[in-house]
Amino acid sequence: MEQLNIHPELNTELLNFKLPEKLGFGNIMAPVMFKADYNNGNWESGQLLPYAAISLDPASKVFHFAQILFEGLKAYKVETVHPVLFRPEENWQRLNRSAQRMLMPELPQKLFMQALCSVTAFCQDLIPAKPLHSLYLRPFMIGTQASLSLSASDTFSFYVIASPSGPFKSSPLKVFIERDNTRAAVGGTGHVKVSGNYGAALSSTSNAMNKGYDQPLWLDAVEHRFIEELSIMNFFAVVDKEIVTPKLTDTILPGVTRDSIIRLAKEDGVVVHEQAMDIDDLLFSIKSGSCTELFACGTAAIVTPISVLADKDDQKYELPTLDDPVALRLRKRLLDIQQGQTEDTFGWLCPVPKQDWQIGD
Ligand SMILES: Cc1ncc(COP(=O)(O)O)c(C=O)c1O
DSSP: OEEEEETTHHHHHHHHOOOOOOOOOSSSSEEEOOOEEEEEEOOOEEEEEEEOOOOOOOHHHHHOOOEEEOOOOEOOOOOSSSSSSESHHHOOOOOOOOHHHHTOOOOOHHHHHHHEEEEEEEGGSSSOOOOOEEHHHHHHHHEBOOEEEEOOOOOOEEEEEEEOOOOOOOEEEEEEEEOOOOOOTTTTTTTTBBBBHHHHHHHHHHHHHTTSSEEEEEEEEETSOBOOOOSSSSEEEETTTEEEEEEOTTTTTOOOHHHHHHHHHTTOOEEEEEEEEEEEEHHHHHHHEEEEEEEEETTTOOOEEEEEEEOSSSOOEEOOOOOHHHHHHHHHHHHHHHHHOOOOOOOOOEEEOOTTTOOOO
């Protein structure tokens, strides 16, 4: 393990922290954060600090040129002795693809894993050992150089904060087709996890919500015809008992959950097509009954069925209620692995053992 500097007040912070009964998702912040700075072309040693406000120069490039990227993953502790991270290497690789795209420094894998493991181990007693509960981890990196000229920052800070969380909204999603605005364009940043993508999606999300829907469904920027994804989830359909999902392009975020679902479905013998999906063909197949399910997947929501797809003219395309939907079968398969309730044959879980600097048993 790399050297880790632990703040002397940290254990007192933990002893004084009271976990509320109602957690929600991503609302309660654990009393710890990891920080590593990048100066003079090098990552410095990591620090485990009490969770606190960050002080930054107002001219920091993150504020003016959005040099900021983030990740999201969960640690579970339902049936396992130690908390387990789910496929953290995938998040590390995606973080470094985001860094490359944003002219930010790549993070060594050891530093990324030190950050995740130290925060998770510190929080291990704050992770509810209950189904669907987890520690949601949010790594992020910002450009900190104070300068208003448009160029990449030469100093950066990497953080991991964590939120003991309950289930994400699990009722079926009502989705509104976004026919006007776009989330990502060819050559842009849709395939990486950078904050600008999300800020730019907010007005469509609010628009969809004002109409009584949960999220917009994004289409391609050129023809407004091909399905891409939801704002924080990848998109799937079940057509003629086979799974169809948009083929990855540089306008779609390659979700870790998306990849896991495809692999689980194939293992179960379900045919999976990764291909361009024309929205009008999909609407036709919902009407004709050949499309029986739509669902979305991502770290927060795992797998969530979509009950309604709605178009601009307020036309609604409702999906039937099935006895044994593919979406719920895959959701259970994935959760059983994540929660340690079935054998992890893919080797996806990464246990986080207790660290020698931790207090308590
Ligand atoms: C735009 C977008 N698509 C898809 C996903 C799902 O990705 P993952 O399964 O890695 O959480 C996310 C969440 O990170 C996202 O922000």
